[in-house]
Amino acid sequence: MKETLISRVEGHGRIEVKVRKGELQSIKLNILTPPRLFEKLIVGRHFSEVPTIVSRICSICSASHRVVSVMALENAFGIKVPEVVKLLRRLLLHGETLESHALHLFILALPDYYRKASFVELAKDAPDLVSLGFRLKGLGNRIQETVGGRAIHQITPVVGGMSAMPPPGELESIAREAEALIEKTCVTLKDLPELELTPLAQVENWVSLSGKEYEYTGGDILINGKERLKVEDFSMRFHESSLPPSYVKHTLLDNKKTFMVGAFARVLNNTSKLKGRAGALCKDLGLARQRSTFMNNPAQAVELVFCLERVSEIIEKLLKTHAWSEDGVVVDFTPGAGTGVAAIEAPRGLLLHRYSLDERGYVLDGDIVTPTALNLSEMERTLRNMAQHLLEEGIRELTPSLEMLVRAFDPCISCSVHLLEV
Amino acid sequence: MKKPKVGFYSLTSCSGDILEITNLEEDLLKLFEIVDVVELNVAMPSAGAMPEIAFVEGAVTQSEEARFLRKLRKEVKQLVAMGSCACTGGVVARGPKQRKGWLRDVYPESWEIFKSGFPRAIKDVVQVDLEIPGCPIERGYFLHCVGYLLRSVMPEVPNYPVCMECKMKGNECLLRYRGLPCLGPITRAGCGARQPSMGRPCDGCFGPYDDANLDSLIDIFRSLGLSEREIKSRLDLFWERHR
Numbered sequence: 247m248k249e250t251l252i253s254r255v256e257g258h259g260r261i262e263v264k265v266r267k268g269e270l271q272s273i274k275l276n277i278l279t280p281p282r283l284f285e286k287l288i289v290g291r292h293f294s295e296v297p298t299i300v301s302r303i304c305s306i307c308s309a310s311h312r313v314v315s316v317m318a319l320e321n322a323f324g325i326k327v328p329e330v331v332k333l334l335r336r337l338l339l340h341g342e343t344l345e346s347h348a349l350h351l352f353i354l355a356l357p358d359y360y361r362k363a364s365f366v367e368l369a370k371d372a373p374d375l376v377s378l379g380f381r382l383k384g385l386g387n388r389i390q391e392t393v394g395g396r397a398i399h400q401i402t403p404v405v406g407g408m409s410a411m412p413p414p415g416e417l418e419s420i421a422r423e424a425e426a427l428i429e430k431t432c433v434t435l436k437d438l439p440e441l442e443l444t445p446l447a448q449v450e451n452w453v454s455l456s457g458k459e460y461e462y463t464g465g466d467i468l469i470n471g472k473e474r475l476k477v478e479d480f481s482m483r484f485h486e487s488s489l490p491p492s493y494v495k496h497t498l499l500d501n502k503k504t505f506m507v508g509a510f511a512r513v514l515n516n517t518s519k520l521k522g523r524a525g526a527l528c529k530d531l532g533l534a535r536q537r538s539t540f541m542n543n544p545a546q547a548v549e550l551v552f553c554l555e556r557v558s559e560i561i562e563k564l565l566k567t568h569a570w571s572e573d574g575v576v577v578d579f580t581p582g583a584g585t586g587v588a589a590i591e592a593p594r595g596l597l598l599h600r601y602s603l604d605e606r607g608y609v610l611d612g613d614i615v616t617p618t619a620l621n622l623s624e625m626e627r628t629l630r631n632m633a634q635h636l637l638e639e640g641i642r643e644l645t646p647s648l649e650m651l652v653r654a655f656d657p658c659i660s661c662s663v664h665l666l667e668v
Numbered sequence: 669m670k671k672p673k674v675g676f677y678s679l680t681s682c683s684g685d686i687l688e689i690t691n692l693e694e695d696l697l698k699l700f701e702i703v704d705v706v707e708l709n710v711a712m713p714s715a716g717a718m719p720e721i722a723f724v725e726g727a728v729t730q731s732e733e734a735r736f737l738r739k740l741r742k743e744v745k746q747l748v749a750m751g752s753c754a755c756t757g758g759v760v761a762r763g764p765k766q767r768k769g770w771l772r773d774v775y776p777e778s779w780e781i782f783k784s785g786f787p788r789a790i791k792d793v794v795q796v797d798l799e800i801p802g803c804p805i806e807r808g809y810f811l812h813c814v815g816y817l818l819r820s821v822m823p824e825v826p827n828y829p830v831c832m833e834c835k836m837k838g839n840e841c842l843l844r845y846r847g848l849p850c851l852g853p854i855t856r857a858g859c860g861a862r863q864p865s866m867g868r869p870c871d872g873c874f875g876p877y878d879d880a881n882l883d884s885l886i887d888i889f890r891s892l893g894l895s896e897r898e899i900k901s902r903l904d905l906f907w908e909r910h911r
Binding site for chain 1: 678688690691697710730774867
């Protein structure tokens with residue numbers, strides 16, 4: 247038996263492989279970050295504190311957790327927010343995705359493409375590449391700080407709106423930096439080499455939100471590009487079960503199928519909606535042709551360009567349509583008893599929050615379904631297939647390939663440890 | 669000159685303090701030039717060596733984590749706790765001391781395999797040389813601390829409230845003019861008054877400065893009409909341990 251702590255992923259996870267006489271006995275992905283029991287922590291708390299608490303589930307996707315919790319609570323109270331609030335939240339989420347994808351693609355994953363142990367080694371051979379990664383990541387953080395108030399555990403999204411507006415001058419400067427980076431990012435990433443392992447992990451099912459346009463909020467759940475499901479009906483098709491010793495629950499589609507969520511699932515479900523330079527890069531990288539898990543890395547490259555283009559569009563719209571004041575925009579509302587559900591596309595895929603509240607707005611219970619937990623069964627399925635294949639080829643050193651596969655999912659292990667059955 | 673060995677370790681947490689260090693962006697490469705990073709699991713495989721200075725994020729919830737900390741303490745010259753979870757147990761250190769009931773509710777089929785206890789601060793397990801507060805920490809203050817620690821000098825910590833930073837930024841006082849329950853008057857400065865600057869009262873994640881007068885602020889909250897439940901709840905986010 248061999249256990250490997252996976253490096254260059256967020257949180258602590260181990261792949262446990264049992265091989266006897268060259269045959270695979272079992273393979274498991276053990277999530278080792280201990281449970282923090284967030285669904286219990288929020289019970290009995292006032293709704294206004296919920297976004298502050300749940301954003302602490304994960305640092306990399308704290309903006310997603312904060313925004314989706316606010317949206318679920320707004321749905322529970324029947325609140326409609328104005329367009330400017332929707333735009334600001336989208337801008338914040340694009341900042342988050344820029345930061346998260348640039349960190350994963352350039353700093354954690356690209357060393358595999360160039361056979362380097364880490365970004366520090368990669369920076370010695372390809373300083374411009376690593377430097378571009380940090381510049382993209384830096385822009386993502388600057389957006390999150392300007393719009394959200396902080397790069398991690400953002401401040402401004404509140405139930406009913408946004409507690410402050412970003413300074414217009416800073417937005418203009420962000421738009422200029424985003425535009426300046428589009429060309430450079432396309433040129434750098436369009437020749438992203440293909441990993442040798444690419445044909446060895448095939449995606450069979452994929453799930454993401456899908457609306458009128460390519461976006462991270464709004465729309466229905468789309469399965470394999472054809473079956474639509476309302477967000478509220480998620481638990482009719484998706485079921486969780488606990489499989490020890492992993493701290494995460496496994497989720498299956500129709501009780502039997504594993505599936506992938508994340509950048510590649512979004513691209514597969516929404517290819518035709520990708521316009522501009524992102525659409526062109528999608529074609530250059532051949533994303534629609536290959537159904538490999540490893541295509542999640544180039545899919546993140548496409549989304550980096552998508553976010554850059556979108557950031558500049560949203561800022562243009564914001565500056566044109568809104569009479570500016572630095573005070574926030576928060577609509578009046580009365581909290582009351584009810585249940586609210588909301589889903590968004592976090593950088594790593596579909597994220598759902600559901601809350602039930604009493605008549606004074608205190609939480610009765612909550613459910614949180616995270617992308618890494620949704621991906622877990624698919625990770626194990628593809629790991630098993632790949633390990634079998636490599637063993638058949640007589641390859642004994644499985645670890646580096648299996649690690650690369652897990653890394654392609656961009657797992658966020660802090661996020662994956664606190665699921666309650668839906 | 670031989671570069672000092674530095675390690676970054678993550679216990680039970682959202683990984684936000686180490687992520688904030690990666691938010692140094694290209695300056696992160698400069699940090700690698702002046703120190704020998706032996707452990708930073710999120711970004712590189714382990715060098716398999718023990719550091720002289722260890723930065724640890726997260727709360728202690730498992731006996732393995734406590735064992736690891738005791739081993740680390742024996743090896744390192746300086747042990748630094750980073751962020752609210754490492755300094756106080758953090759927002760997750762709430763609820764019953766015995767976690768069994770909660771674990772059973774969340775993982776009905778598998779709760780017995782969890783050896784997870786109430787989140788503890790690092791100083792509850794081993795001696796800590798320095799605490800860097802915040803949820804998350806501030807990357808600028810982290811760098812400031814590194815500069816001092818490399819010269820074996822303890823860094824200075826701001827010993828005044830967040831209010832000072834609000835005044836310097838010219839913010840309207842949320843407590844006085846909007847009647848919002850801001851913890852700025854009792855909370856250690858260092859974040860640049862991030863929340864009040866964005867229209868939300870301070871949640872107090874840096875903890876108290878030395879002369880903080882909690883009782884007096886509670887009286888002000890009462891005079892604003894907050895119920896005892898609301899006051900308790902307000903202090904419960906980050907101040908539970910400091911009451």
